[in-house]
Amino acid sequence: MVMALSLLGSIPVRLDDSTFAPQRKAMRASRLDDPEHAAYAWGRFRTILKWNLIASAVAALLGLLALRWMAGPVPWFMALMTVMGIFMTVGCAALLMGLVFISAGTGHDAAVDNTMPDNQI
Template sequence: MARKSPLDDPQKAAYAWARYRRLMRFMLLLTIGVVALALALLYKQGSAATVHFYIATALGIGFTMLLTGGLMGLVFLSSGTGHDESVTDLSDEHDRKD
């Protein structure tokens, strides 16, 4: 039987999700800054790139950074709340039966 997760407590869950949202706001601001810097550097080089190149660059950098930040934030949320420790490893029990 699975142990109770600390995220089952509404107060702990609210605190953890608030921390996750704060992390994502920071990542959004950082992403906007990095995208703006990258676009400014590309524009400053004076290459003959089209507007589609700038849009693809902005979307590629933005999507990658936000996805990475979101997934890492979920790892921090799971580990920081003790949710990882509440998971039972059933593979050990299966190995002992063999």
């Protein structure tokens, strides 16, 4: 039995709970199980992520320039937090978008056979 701590604190949670067995059985093999295809997909994901991180940096600098143009000189801490806020927001959105692309593009989403009635999930 594998145990872990839940997000709510020190309540133990069984990771091998038998209620997930039907969900595991319903999954077909995805193309990510093939090492060659997985290497290609993760390489593509890293490429997308690199370009999106560059776009995040450009967006952060444009935001800083817009702040400077609208408000004039600002304290360094405000400028730093503005840059970090924009960079992290755009970067997190890019990361999630990339994960959606890799999941859909490799057929990982299609590997789930969702034939269970709605009231059982």
